[in-house]
Amino acid sequence: MTALSALIRRDIRIALRVGGGALIGVLFFLTVVVLMPFAVGPDLALLSRLGPAILWLGALLASLLTLDRLFMADHEDGSLDLITMSRTPLELACAAKALAHWLAAGLPLIVATPVLGLLLNLDMVATGAVALTLLAGTPALTFTGMIGAALAVTLHRGGLLMAVLVLPLSIPVLIFGVAASQAVIVGPMTFGAPFSILCALSLVSLVVGPFAAAASLRHGLD
């Protein structure tokens, strides 16, 4: 346990220090969401209808695009070798890294949601629903995105390739995340059904993500 908490603490510390990128994700989220009205038009009624979708897309892109350095930095400076050799199972180490990333980069997105909800003319209930679905859904994004980050190390390519690999995997999360938020705002579905599927998706990715990432890292090291 000390090993994992040490890893989590280190990653969060690096993310928050000078040169770290924890808050750039939030800034990206903000910028993407602000761009939308310029394409859609400033019609508040329309924006509030599209609001959950815009927020979800923004959060999806922000949480996936910040992921591509998750293993790359550790690979470049040799830390990944030591992590692989250590007595901590690589799966757990991967899970710890993903958790640290979610705490440093995912949680701020959820905190920023109410402000953006204001810009998109969402009312309190709708904003709360979006924030809640993001809270349940972003772990799934981080943990599936982690697989792409591990592949990026293996293939020595980051950036767009990773996005292309991971974005299709995140479609289910997007579907149920937006569906659950829309259910609160317009109906006719109940909030419960899509939300529990969303939670299930998160739980599944919590299990599958670390194993897939660890497997791809193990085979990719050379």
Added chain:
Amino acid sequence: MSLGPYASFIVTSYAAAAAVVAILIGWIVLDYRSQTQRLRELEERGITRRSGRSATELR
């Protein structure tokens, strides 16, 4: 002076401005203290500037 039906908005605006300016001042003061503190620590370890002058001295 009566602020009318929207008093809370006016008060909030002024309060927010005061709060943000207070945070700015607080940040600048704390930052100043921590930087001078670190300079003093470095000096105690015998690390001085090439000019030989004290780094914290302002005059």
Added chain:
Amino acid sequence: MRLSGHGLRCVRGGREVFAGLEFAAASGQAVAVTGRNGSGKTSLLRLIAGLLVPAAGTIALDGGDAELTVPEQCHYLGHRDALKPALSVAENLVFWADFLGGERSDAAESLAKVGLDHATHLPAGFLSAGQRRRLSLARLLTVRRPVWLLDEPTNALDVAGQDMFGSLMREHLAAGGLIVAATHAPLGIESRELRIGGVA
């Protein structure tokens, strides 16, 4: 304790690096792996460290902790320092000590041994290449592991640093540890030579 490899074959990128490699080292012994560039010195170390999978052959550590795998009982000091420039010297070292776990000694003491005790709170990014190497060595001292796998360990170290490193290696061997080092330069301690890739 005895570290040995039998019939090791290493294939990288479809090219056979070496085959039928045998080696053995017992407690208190150092093996200097030599050979021309590309002969597979680094590959051998990475095979032992479990970072590469041998195409054939086995690696065994007799007399080690039966609960642990061979890599878990090794220190690997590669070309890259595994240091984060944003963290301080002490934070870097304490992180690895916490993460790697097992028996450990005082981090401050190790830093003093490698001559970095005045830099504990400086960001690692301020260190020179030689100082970074010293910090990596402090990791080997802080966390106890019987087997040290060293890849060109004296790179970037100055003469004084090499002397310091020599005495640290001697201490480690005297305490019953063993060392496998890939090197061009003389290791500075008594060692058996394992020449791979044949005579050029």
Added chain:
Amino acid sequence: MTLIDLANPTRFLALTARVLPWLAAATVILLAIGLYQSALAPDDYQQGATVKIMFIHVPNAWLSMFVWGVMSIASLGTLVWRHPLADVAAKAAAPIGASFTFLALLTGSLWGRPMWGTYWEWDARLTSVLILFLMYLGLMALWRAVDDPSRAARAAAVLTLVGAINLPIIKFSVDWWNTLHQPASVMRMGGSALDKSFLIPLLVMAIAFTLLFVTLHLAAMRNEILRRRVRSLQMMQASRIAFSGESGSRGEGASNEVGAA
């Protein structure tokens, strides 16, 4: 005291220490007068008492642009004149500018709520200020992303100047976009048609806030100079460590490693 004299950071620190108390005092006095006058200002016949929000909204909106202007001049100083304090000035101004811009947005939306019925309207002015705010945040992120301040300075200077050129274009585009969708602007504050009873407090507040900025900016610049001294001393310390081995009791012999300074 000329600009050349100010190039010496030590002399700049001395000047700052002398000037800051006076500046702070002037700021406090002017702010007090401005606040008093705005409290006495009459209600607007259309907007009622909410017009009082204008007295802080407008100075902040003015500063949001003024600070970018200051940073642009500082950026020219970095790129063209290579004035040693220019990038210190640019870096120190960014968070202060961002704070004022944030206040302009916040007070704008609080002012808009009674007028529009919502906190946020994609009104051309507010939207432009929002984009400006994002650019401030991006600039701060750039400063943070690069460890070496002199390297970050170049990049930030280029971005600031590009921003300065782009801002009018953005403003124009947003205006066009806005009128395309909403023929009638929701809120019109006649600029020069403002009554004298509003104009004087507004001017006093604007000057007071500008003075506040100058005070904070000088103090933040002083911090930045000290931060850089800490940094360079730490670098010196890092390169000196090897020598401390010399006097160590372990007798490992002298090391003459100098380290990357």
